[in-house]
Amino acid sequence: MKILLAISIFLFYFLNVSIAQEVIRPLTENPELINYMLPAQLKQSKQLASLPFFDDFSANQLLPSADNWTDQDVYINNSFGIGPMSLGVATFDAVDVNGYMHAAIDNKPVIADRLTSRIIDLSSYTPNDSLYLTFFYQPQGMGNSPEVNDSLILEFLTADTVIKVWYANGSDFNTFKTTVLKLPPNADDTLLFKMVHLKVDNPLFFSSSFQFRFSNYASTSLSLSLRTNCDMWNIDYVYFDANRSLSDTIFADIAFVKPPRSFIKTYSSVPWAHFDMAISKIRDDVYYNIRNNDQIKRNLSEFMLFIRNKAQSVDTFRLGLEGSMSGIEAFTNYVDFRYPWSGDNFPVRWYPADKATIEMEARLGVQASDPVENNVAFRTVVFDDYYAYDDGTAEFAYGISGDARQTAFYFETYKPDTLFGFSMYFVPNKEKYSALQNFYPRVWTSVNEKPGEKINPDEPITIIEYSEQRNQFVYIPLSQPVFVEKSFFIGWEQNEDLSINLGFDANTNTRTKRYYYINGGWFQGDEDKEGSLMLRPVFKKTIETRIADAKHSNFFSVFPNPSTGNLQISFTTEPEQGKVAIFNSLGVKVFESELEKIIYNLSHLPNGVYLVRVQTKNGSASVLKWMKH
Incomplete structure (x- = not known):
């Protein structure tokens, strides 16, 4: 594994803090696609498609097959579909092929993702050949629901013509599933996709340049701190062929x-050193x-x-x-x-x-x-040095807000061992850097499977740069290793109402093992937030350390603090080349400059609390709080 010099996370401020204590929100990027190497055929294929055309997106890859499609906007996955026809769905998520949100998306619906078939030569067909296109679709799935003004559309194209032939307005999944038509009537109620069955009989389409194209209209918040993968749709089982009929809606497929x-x-993974004891925990089927x-x-x-x-x-x-x-x-x-x-x-x-x-x-x-x-x-299944509930892929980002300041996650080790630290997956954001703060790794005893006594010292840490590796976990070492006999809790404590953006696996539900602390007591995870934290206890001393000790990481100071507008930076050693960036309480970068001077005029910024981040070209980085009044 490549050793990273520095890892940073962004933290965000959640709205409605007086109400919500646990908050999950959609991702702002797709970490599966960041740094994903496109297979050669996706870059080079220019072949035509032919009938029959079929794709159920069950191939084991992240992007659409180049044999069928010309673009790679959508995300092929097993995570976001609920009750699909088969393995894999194509998810429209407002994220481009590189894993980042489309830059053009704002608060008004615009076209975000497209899925365009390769050219299909229909010049030898006529309306008498009875061509039908069938597909299944679902709004939201396990992701963010499209607004009513957003939509999924289907267009038929030739070299001279573009015609919209079908569309669906956005809705949340719970509303949508009440309208799913079961075809045929005796179909079970666990298929939660809706079928669309369209006849292709317009003479304009019987061309040597025919294509069909799915597109989604998406919108998002104007606030950079609230921009997320948004207005999600899943499609599945796309089938286009001749000699079909209106009743040809059955698929002979298991x-x-x-x-x-x-x-x-219980777990998706356990330490390999504990596997001899895990044999007694093997599923019996x-x-x-x-x-x-x-x-x-x-x-x-x-x-x-x-x-x-x-x-x-x-x-x-x-x-x-x-x-x-x-x-x-x-x-x-x-x-x-x-x-x-x-x-x-x-x-x-x-x-x-x-x-x-x-x-x-x-x-x-x-x-x-x-x-x-x-x-x-x-x-x-990877057996390394950690226990894990999650499946390794985040569908959401998790945080606590309002008066909540601590989160605890229950584990039970299969054999007594020494806990050296945690692995945590912090979800990156579009702007790369956002509000930063210290937090305290915590270990608690377990009393009747609820958090008990804190058993590790107060040692704050700061994560100073995040990784863009696919679902890359960050190792957080404990300052003093903790010996655990059996059951225990791990988690964190924070001092401010800024929440760490921890990966949240919505496909593995361990809500009852998750607790947060508020008003002097521990409360089980909210019932409407089923899933698992991407937080893992590590039982082997890992040399690779990717965090900065908050007590020793500050190599500069800022003054006056508070200030009416001028900010001066003083270094404990000779100043180096690098950059200074300032973030507001929502985690939005409001100022950035080269370290060319030590006094900056920031009178244009509104009064409030800011975080000042200095990063030198040799990789050192540190963060301090600064107040403008």
Whole structure:
């Protein structure tokens, strides 16, 4: 892993602080796409598409397939869809191919993301060939809901023509799901996407340059501190072909709808050094979610499960259940197949190593006409030096506000060990730097699975620069390691009403293990905020340190403080080249300059509390509070 010199987080001020104590908000960037290397075919492919055209976005990649699409605005993922037809959805999230929000988006709806098919030559077809385009869509999903003035549209294009043929106004998911039409009527109520089935019969479209294009209109706050991935839509199962009919809305397909879950009962990962004890915590069955999208009962010829140690590059386990998966009812969702095992016969065994990476691969034996890619599902389980509930991907950012000043997260170690620190994922923001503050890492005892006595000293830290690596966790070392026997809490305490922007995994719910402190008591996580903090206890002394000790990080001072407008910077050593930046209480950068002088006229700034950040070219950085009155 590349060692980073400095990590910073941005913190934001939440509105309605008198009401909310826990706050989650959409991301301001997509960390999965930042620094993502485009596969060569996405950069180079110029081929035409042909009929039949089908894409259910189940391929294991983050961007649309170049075989079908000409652009890469949308995000292919298994995280933001609720109840999809199969693995993977295409999410319109107002973020570009590089992971950053589109610069043109403001408080009025504008086109944000586009998903454009490759050219399809329809010149040899006529209206008598009965062409239909079918797709499924869903607003919001696990993300931010589109406003009523926002929309998802579909256009048909030729070299000479652009015609809007369909649109849907924005709504929140709860409102939308009450309007989902079940086609056919006996379909179950767990398919939470709505079908659109359009006939293509306008003579204008029977051209050698035909394309279809999905676009979303999105809007966001004018305040930079409140700009987020916004007005999200998911689409799935795009199918375009000839010789179809109005009633051709059934898909003869059995598919995985979720990646396989971890074989550890409680956690997504445990320390490899604890794995010998974790064997007793292994799930007692194989559990996978599939859906029969057909109108008839379907059989599987086989179900294959492979478990392999990636370091050894060999399968450690292969399970074949031929003939045992018959009779999957029509339109059944989330069927779970179970194969009993116990810790005694579990195929993975501990061996001497710092860590291990185990890959689970499941395959369905289906008819040859079924789409191939949605019949394979993967999960990679990493056993390193930490416990984790989260799946490694953030859907939201978490913070506490108002009178809340402490957050605690419950863990239970499988064997007594020494806790050396935490790993935390801080979500970056569009402006890269925002309001900064010290916070205190905390460890508490557990009393009846609620936070008890604080057991580590007060040692404030400051995170001074964040990473743009994909879902990169920051290691926070404890000043004094803590020995834990079994159950404990970790978290943080803060002095100000500014909240750290911690990653929040909405697909793994551990709300009941999360507490916040307010008015002299601990309260369980809010019921409407189901998910897991991306916060992990680390049980091995990690040399790589990515934080600055708040007590020793300040190499400059500011005066007068308070001031009526002039700000003077004084250095404890000879001043170096670098930059000075100033942030307001909302985390917005309001001033930036090279370190060319030591006195700055800031009389134009409104009165208030600001944070002054100095970063030198040698990588040193520090933050101080400054007041203007």
